[in-house]
Amino acid sequence: MKHVSILVPYDSVLAAIFDPRYILTAVNQFLIDAGKDPAFDVKLVGMAPQIQLSGGAFSVNTDSLCADVGKTDLVIIPALSGDMKTSIERNKDLVPWIVDQYNKGAEVTSLCLGAFLLAETGLLDGKECSTHWLFANDFREMFPNVILTDGSIITETGHLYSSGGASSYWNLLLHIVEKYVGREMAIRASKFFAIEIDRKSQSPFIMFNGQKKHEDEPIKKAQEFIEQNLTERISIEDLATRFAIGRRHFIRRFKKATNNTPAEYIQRVKIEAAKKHLENTRKNINEVMYDVGYTDVKAFRTVFKKITGLSPIDYKHRYNRDSAA
Template sequence: MKQIGVLLSKNYKLLSVAAILEVFETVNKFYATAGDELPFELNLLASHETIENQKESFGYQLQSIKDVKQLDLILIPAFTSDNMHETLQANRLCVPHLISQYNNGASIGTFCTGAFLLGASGLLNGKIATTHVDASDGFAIAFPEVNLKADRTVTQDGRLYTSGGATSSFHLLLHLVQEFCGNEMAIKIAKVFAIDMDRDKQSYFSTFQPSRNHNDELVASAQQKIESNYHDVTTIEELIKDIPSSRRNIVRRFKQVTGITPIEYLQQTRIAAAKKLLERTGQQMTEIIFNSGYSDPKAFRKVFKKSVGMTPSQYREKFQVR
């Protein structure tokens, strides 16, 4: 029987914990119905401070992450807070115990923004990971030594697992069920929860949310110029020619603050504009290409598919408001 610990971190997302428990409890029910030994024992973990005020949750007795026995797998749910610095500070005392459990053989899985806590442990350094697609820029800045795969739904690197946002959590749960219980049980769970087993990317759900939480006026000026003129220019030099700084200095500071280069920022701004037009208008594809700042249809389709994970036509078919 695998010992699974679900971490009730501070600011955990209720839906994330509920999904984890529901899937593993359903697997146990299948085994119980067949008269077989249950594959999982679920343990809810929390800080000592939390347990002093709350003895149980979700129908389980809470256990201190400090004193819990050795586990096979620890799962870190998504966070409700968007202020990851404060959230990580609030949960900093959990980090040494995560490291200790991992060093003693436990696997660790994270859901959505729960990856930030695992990133803070240093265990992901040099390894691949994913997180909610809209939190990926912040993650990349906070943990530059992690090989972030922002478009991936699920990653596994040794005994470390991560998943993207929202319903991607179910894909990681399905992956874990398949690993521990086999393909037949994974298919049963996929049917119960209506999980699309073939979805491996989350990039088409992304929303370009450029960083504004900085005090660099030069970078802010460059951002404003890109966002206001993305459909009229062909080079970054045209956009930054009036900014009183060298191109090299602008590019360096821009990437340091936003996590991406000005040309990548321009590209993402254009793709975000194209996605809105595909979702909300009936414009012909040639109009959308032009209004997004592209002149070469072939180049546009290539960049769009690389960035979004599907062709512009497929995106319109999937997301157009009708």
């Protein structure tokens, strides 16, 4: 039986504590019903016997204190809420405990914004990680040594796991069930909880919002120019000349400030605008393509699918009410 420690940090999201406990105990019951032994010994673990969450609206009673857990097999870090720097500071005493359990052989899993606390341990340095797409810029700023794959729902590096945003952590929980108990039980759990199994990408949900929390004013102006001239074919040379910066230097500064190359930024701004058209208008794919400055259908479809994980027509069918009807 695997010993699972679900952490109860301060500022954590209640559902992200309850849901892993729910699915793992449900799997135990599935196994018992099949005449087998349960697979998981699930405990809520924290720095105090009781943790107040959501401004005191909820209280979680822990099963064990961290100091009393000698060794565990799996640590689950739930999503955090509020300001991430403040949350990490409030939970700094959990960091050495997580590192100690990892060094003793435990696997460590973060759900959604729990990735910030996992990254604070230093265990993710040089490794891939996922988190909620909305906080990707903040994550990269705080943890530049971690390789953030913000389009992924699940990352697995050695004995470290992370999930994408919000409810996508259910897919990571299914992944854990499959790893420990097998594919058959993961499928049963996916059907019981009505979760689409093997979902790999959160790309269709990402809403691109260019990183502008930087002090490079010419680059900020270049970003604004791109956003205000969607229908134009903008080249890197044009931008560099417009803002009186050498081409190579412009690319380096742009990448440093925004975490995107100029070409990537142009593509993402145009595709974000295209998504809005597809969601809210009756325009066909060609009309939308021209509205955001593309003239080559194949190129538009290729870039659109690369960024969203869906073809333009599939995206329209999924998110446009009239199209779905």
